[in-house]
Amino acid sequence: MEVDSVFFTDRSGRGSSNPLLDQLPSYQSLLYRRKSSIAGTKRRNSSRGRLGSSGSGKWGVSTVSRQEEKQKGQTEQKPIQELAKPMAEKRRHNTQRMAEARELSSWSQLRQRTRRNLRRLREDGQEWLSSMKLWRGDIHLIEGMFGTGILSYFSFLRFLVMLNLIIFLLMFSFVMLPIIIAPHASGNITYNLNDGGACTNYPSSARRGLVIFHEHITDLLSGGGFLERTYLFYGYYKVDKIHFPNITYNLPLAYLLVTVAYLFLSLIWIVKRSATGFKRSLVQDEDRFQSFCNKIFAGWDFCITNENAAKLKRSSLLYELRTDLEEERIKQKIADRTRKEKCRIYLIRIILNLFVIGVLAGCFYSIYIATIFSQEAQVDKIKENFIVDLIYEYLPSIVITLANFITPLLFSVIINYEDYSPAFEIRFTLMRCVFMRLTSIGVLLFTLWSQITTCDDGPCTCGYNELLYSCWETRVGQEMYKLTIFDFIIIVAVTIFVEFPRKLIVKHCDCGLAKWWGQQEFAIPQNVLEIVYGQTICWIGTFYSPMLPAICTMKYFFIFYIKKVSLVNNCRPATRPFRASSSNFFFLAVLLIGLALACLPVSVSVAHLAMFYMIALAGAHKRVIKQLREQLATEGRDKHFLIQKLCQAQMSLPIKSPVSKSQPRSSRSGSGRSPSYHTSFSNNFDEGVFLAHPHPDSSTHV
Amino acid sequence: MGNKQTIFTDEQLDAYQDCTFFTRKEILRYVLRSVLQTVTPQLCNIKESESLNIITFAEDIQSKHFQGLHGRYHELAPHLVPMDYTNDPDCKLPLALIVNMPELKENPFRSRIVESFSEDGMGNLSFNEFVDMFSVLSEMAPRELKAIYAFKIYDYNVDNYLCKEDLEKTLNKLTKEELTPEEVELVCTKTIEEADLDGDSKLSYSDFENMITRAPDFLSTFHIRI
Numbered sequence: 001m002e003v004d005s006v007f008f009t010d011r012s013g014r015g016s017s018n019p020l021l022d023q024l025p026s027y028q029s030l031l032y033r034r035k036s037s038i039a040g041t042k043r044r045n046s047s048r049g050r051l052g053s054s055g056s057g058k059w060g061v062s063t064v065s066r067q068e069e070k071q072k073g074q075t076e077q078k079p080i081q082e083l084a085k086p087m088a089e090k091r092r093h094n095t096q097r098m099a100e101a102r103e104l105s106s107w108s109q110l111r112q113r114t115r116r117n118l119r120r121l122r123e124d125g126q127e128w129l130s131s132m133k134l135w136r137g138d139i140h141l142i143e144g145m146f147g148t149g150i151l152s153y154f155s156f157l158r159f160l161v162m163l164n165l166i167i168f169l170l171m172f173s174f175v176m177l178p179i180i181i182a183p184h185a186s187g188n189i190t191y192n193l194n195d196g197g198a199c200t201n202y203p204s205s206a207r208r209g210l211v212i213f214h215e216h217i218t219d220l221l222s223g224g225g226f227l228e229r230t231y232l233f234y235g236y237y238k239v240d241k242i243h244f245p246n247i248t249y250n251l252p253l254a255y256l257l258v259t260v261a262y263l264f265l266s267l268i269w270i271v272k273r274s275a276t277g278f279k280r281s282l283v284q285d286e287d288r289f290q291s292f293c294n295k296i297f298a299g300w301d302f303c304i305t306n307e308n309a310a311k312l313k314r315s316s317l318l319y320e321l322r323t324d325l326e327e328e329r330i331k332q333k334i335a336d337r338t339r340k341e342k343c344r345i346y347l348i349r350i351i352l353n354l355f356v357i358g359v360l361a362g363c364f365y366s367i368y369i370a371t372i373f374s375q376e377a378q379v380d381k382i383k384e385n386f387i388v389d390l391i392y393e394y395l396p397s398i399v400i401t402l403a404n405f406i407t408p409l410l411f412s413v414i415i416n417y418e419d420y421s422p423a424f425e426i427r428f429t430l431m432r433c434v435f436m437r438l439t440s441i442g443v444l445l446f447t448l449w450s451q452i453t454t455c456d457d458g459p460c461t462c463g464y465n466e467l468l469y470s471c472w473e474t475r476v477g478q479e480m481y482k483l484t485i486f487d488f489i490i491i492v493a494v495t496i497f498v499e500f501p502r503k504l505i506v507k508h509c510d511c512g513l514a515k516w517w518g519q520q521e522f523a524i525p526q527n528v529l530e531i532v533y534g535q536t537i538c539w540i541g542t543f544y545s546p547m548l549p550a551i552c553t554m555k556y557f558f559i560f561y562i563k564k565v566s567l568v569n570n571c572r573p574a575t576r577p578f579r580a581s582s583s584n585f586f587f588l589a590v591l592l593i594g595l596a597l598a599c600l601p602v603s604v605s606v607a608h609l610a611m612f613y614m615i616a617l618a619g620a621h622k623r624v625i626k627q628l629r630e631q632l633a634t635e636g637r638d639k640h641f642l643i644q645k646l647c648q649a650q651m652s653l654p655i656k657s658p659v660s661k662s663q664p665r666s667s668r669s670g671s672g673r674s675p676s677y678h679t680s681f682s683n684n685f686d687e688g689v690f691l692a693h694p695h696p697d698s699s700t701h702v
Numbered sequence: 703m704g705n706k707q708t709i710f711t712d713e714q715l716d717a718y719q720d721c722t723f724f725t726r727k728e729i730l731r732y733v734l735r736s737v738l739q740t741v742t743p744q745l746c747n748i749k750e751s752e753s754l755n756i757i758t759f760a761e762d763i764q765s766k767h768f769q770g771l772h773g774r775y776h777e778l779a780p781h782l783v784p785m786d787y788t789n790d791p792d793c794k795l796p797l798a799l800i801v802n803m804p805e806l807k808e809n810p811f812r813s814r815i816v817e818s819f820s821e822d823g824m825g826n827l828s829f830n831e832f833v834d835m836f837s838v839l840s841e842m843a844p845r846e847l848k849a850i851y852a853f854k855i856y857d858y859n860v861d862n863y864l865c866k867e868d869l870e871k872t873l874n875k876l877t878k879e880e881l882t883p884e885e886v887e888l889v890c891t892k893t894i895e896e897a898d899l900d901g902d903s904k905l906s907y908s909d910f911e912n913m914i915t916r917a918p919d920f921l922s923t924f925h926i927r928i
Contacts, residue, residue: 087830
């Protein structure tokens with residue numbers, strides 16, 4: 001089995017084929033690629049102390065055919081591992097290289113040895129690192145049983161756990177840690193004084209007196225009550241500066257910078273992770289262009305070791321091949337469509353799209369109403385019943401979850417009537433679902449915002465409604481906290497109360513309904529959207545609730561195990577398998593959209609914070625100016641009074657001043673009078689007295 | 703039994719580490735794995751987890767200059783693969799044993815894989831070839847190397863071309879002959895249409911390589927984890 005003959009005679013054989021075909025761009029690019037890969041290995045090996053052309057002479061190659069020399073030259077440049085030769089030859093090659101190496105100078109020997117040791121060290125280091133990876137064994141098991149599509153979902157979940165952990169560590173070390181260690185590190189904490197007046201007043205909403213047990217649960221689930229004034233929410237961080245022995249730590253600035261940092265870090269990490277997937281997708285244009293080849297030659301997942309998984313993979317490959325053949329047929333059909341049919345199809349599509357828009361608008365409106373109702377119920381503090389209270393608190397979350405449950409079903413029904421090609425159908429439905437999920441968060445935030453910034457009587461003095469929302473950031477944080485908790489509860493509840501019973505029913509019951517419902521499929525897109533939704537909430541909420549990333553880390557940690565157990569026990573793989581390469585890209589693209597969405601509220605909040613601060617300051621200013629004015633006015637009046645008194649005193653004196661004419665007590669108005677009034681006194685008193693001298697009539701008289 | 707025993711010398715391990723993509727730990731593991739295979743058929747039904755336990759145990763022991771496990775294997779089947787590789791013994795495992803390994807058992811191309819790595823073309827692998835096979839199929843082997851061997855695997859009649867019959871055989875192995883003959887015909891025609899550059903209605907190595915570099919899943923699917 002001569003690999004080399006396959007590799008090389010082909011090329012020499014090529015020389016005799018059609019010269020026109022040799023000029024084909026694809027062939028040229030093939031040659032170029034091959035040349036550049038050899039050049040690449042050349043460059044790589046140049047630092048390995050490559051033996052020059054004299055080296056090949058040293059091997060005693062007696063055969064002088066150019067091909068063999070070229071062959072040897074190329075094999076000598078590649079690292080041994082990558083040679084396509086049987087092991088025995090590789091080992092011979094290795095010993096040859098080592099023998100040659102011994103003939104080199106001690107310096108190059110040293111260099112080669114260090115290089116080899118560094119490579120070994122690197123390989124061992126990489127192996128150790130990958131053995132440290134979380135859940136390595138579990139993911140390996142899943143890959144073996146279900147293939148690479150579902151594997152990518154779980155490795156995505158692992159990625160999110162790590163990301164949230166890092167974000168939490170950032171927040172903790174820069175925001176909470178200084179506060180905690182300040183007393184121990186002899187730091188002196190200064191707090192924010194209430195210099196903004198009413199706008200920075202944050203009265204305690206803690207429960208007083210005897211607290212019923214279930215109120216604690218309500219507090220825990222809604223983030224209010226005893227949880228409100230903890231490190232959990234923004235409102236607790238009143239620290240202004242911490243004065244350590246050597247430095248002064250400006251906490252609000254740190255808080256702001258950490259927010260920017262974690263958003264930036266998330267962006268960079270996601271982009272780095274998606275770089276390979278993106279490159280490949282961009283270049284290869286989703287395999288429309290050699291779909292059959294991909295399935296036959298790269299379709300079977302060699303990692304599969306389980307018999308059931310092999311059976312499933314086979315059937316999914318079969319399904320895919322049949323679908324592709326079907327698509328070819330449909331493409332043909334579309335090409336054959338008449339004009340009349342085209343018009344009909346377009347009309348149907350327009351109507352259905354309008355319907356979809358209507359459904360979306362309806363969902364958003366119901367989220368809006370639910371949020372307003374929930375906010376009013378919380379503010380009015382109508383205490384009816386423990387359960388009803390909780391429902392009122394969670395109303396927006398409930399509505400969002402319901403909407404996100406119903407709309408995908410609706411979309412998948414509608415798309416059948418729109419008559420697209422199967423691949424496009426899937427993608428379009430997915431796009432609609434993504435839009436629905438992420439925009440529902442946006443609507444919630446928008447509603448909250450409008451509630452916070454509307455005051456009963458005209459524009460708000462502080463920029464927001466400080467009567468109802470003494471600390472609006474905490475309130476937004478509480479809403480995000482509630483969304484997170486509810487999301488987690490729903491995932492657990494659906495797994496326990498829907499998936500396990502479904503499996504039991506399908507397994508033991510033989511009726512038609514069970515057969516129609518069928519066994520659970522692990523629908524990757526929907527699951528991915530679920531966790532991207534959760535992650536978007538985490539990003540938005542971290543600014544208002546610094547401990548939310550920790551909660552999300554734990555949440556995803558438990559979700560991993562729940563999903564894994566559910567997958568292994570209840571599910572069979574999707575009949576339309578998701579390909580690993582495009583799925584990675586899809587996950588990260590949706591995550592990026594979520595990140596972009598998350599940046600929006602945070603940046604708006606930060607901008608408005610600045611604005612509110614200015615307004616508060618301006619309010620304070622206004623008050624000060626008003627006070628000053630009043631003060632000046634009263635001073636003026638005082639001086640007026642004193643001057644009148646003096647005049648009286650003067651009048652009663654025997655010595656009469658020649659210019660004094662007027663009676664200070666007279667209340668006669670006369671414009672002519674005033675100037676003389678002024679001048680008579682200006683001779684006797686300083687000008688400075690008449691700063692804001694009012695008209696005798698206008699002000700109060702003595 | 704009881705004295706220091708090693709399977710490979712350090713130099714041999716070094717050589718293996720240089721010639722393949724495996725680390726020393728992995729190489730030792732494969733030796734023990736191939737040893738285990740030779741003790742089949744009685745022990746072929748050892749559960750995967752148990753065999754892994756034995757192997758991990760043995761690994762630790764080898765690296766700590768162990769104490770008796772190899773002796774026990776030797777006792778079970780005296781005719782098996784020698785424990786001492788320091789003198790580079792020459793023995794080959796037959797195709798039937800290797801093809802029953804858990805990693806290859808479910809693979810539709812298992813016979814072809816083993817055949818393409820064997821020197822005699824009949825699927826009898828020495829330990830060197832065994833390690834070679836898993837090295838090429840490991841995660842770290844580059845695409846070009848995998849492409850070379852993939853071409854060999856799919857070339858059933860070994861004529862350095864993937865002709866229609868090769869493709870049909872490949873497809874039938876993949877789907878266990880559940881496609882109708884017309885569907886098979888259609889798929890093979892389409893495949894050759896997609897990949898054939900020189901218009902001879904069969905795929906030469908350059909056609910195949912050109913096509914496989916554009917297959918995004920190739921690297922992740924053409925990979926056996928051991």
